[in-house]
Amino acid sequence: MIKLPEIEKSYKSSTGVEEFYYALLLSETDTTFTTGEISRVKFLQNIEVEIPQEAVRAYGDNRTAEIAVSGGDVSVTTQFHKVPIEDKNVIFGLETADGISSMGSEDNPPYLAVIFAKTFEDGSKEWVGLTKGMFMRSKISGKTKEDKTEFNPEEVTGEFMDRFVEGFSKPKSVLFAADKKGETTNRDALFMKIFGKTYPGVVQEPTGV
Numbered sequence: 001m002i003k004l005p006e007i008e009k010s011y012k013s014s015t016g017v018e019e020f021y022y023a024l025l026l027s028e029t030d031t032t033f034t035t036g037e038i039s040r041v042k043f044l045q046n047i048e049v050e051i052p053q054e055a056v057r058a059y060g061d062n063r064t065a066e067i068a069v070s071g072g073d074v075s076v077t078t079q080f081h082k083v084p085i086e087d088k089n090v091i092f093g094l095e096t097a098d099g100i101s102s103m104g105s106e107d108n109p110p111y112l113a114v115i116f117a118k119t120f121e122d123g124s125k126e127w128v129g130l131t132k133g134m135f136m137r138s139k140i141s142g143k144t145k146e147d148k149t150e151f152n153p154e155e156v157t158g159e160f161m162d163r164f165v166e167g168f169s170k171p172k173s174v175l176f177a178a179d180k181k182g183e184t185t186n187r188d189a190l191f192m193k194i195f196g197k198t199y200p201g202v203v204q205e206p207t208g209v
Helices: 085-091 185-195
Strands: 016-028 033-035 039-041 044-050 053-060 063-071 074-080 095-097 100-102 112-119 125-135 154-161 174-179
Touching: 016 044, 039 085, 074 125, 085 100, 112 154, 112 185, 125 185, 174 185
Parallel strands: none
Antiparallel strands: 016 033, 016 039, 016 112, 044 074, 053 063, 074 154, 095 100, 112 125, 125 154, 125 174
16 A cells, blocks of 8 residues: 655634735636736734635425535635825725826626735745735724824725636635745645736846747
């Protein structure tokens, strides 16, 4: 009997989050996609991706006859120290004129692709990619300054859906990959699958002469 090599598993829990990237999804077919330039929103504080799944039971003869799984909508909740107005204009699809941004009832946010990283104390990272979705306008709030300085973070929520991803047999909404400290192989592969572009700052080698 052939013994398969043991896979080294990691049971470490993440302790941080960083490197939030997004790009506009410019076009899409059943087998291809195109995104715009990759942008980063710095100082991500919290992010939560909900990927609900529900078991649906069919009954007969006073017992369960069959179980099927129903997947729910993927939702994302983020919190940033600050979302620059330049990013809000793009993410929310805001109209601008004379240096002024605007919001209205007919605003239509664009489809985006997103990647962020969960960090671990040993220097490793787990990268999470969201294939296709849009973010809703965040509320505008403020508070008077008191004796103690307090910062007001900004929360942005979004909804995501499935999209074709090369290498997979069915459309996907969430992809994730992990790299050990100092390694970037899986990160780079994920950026190509989510954005169709290399990690910012990495030059793609020519594939032929």
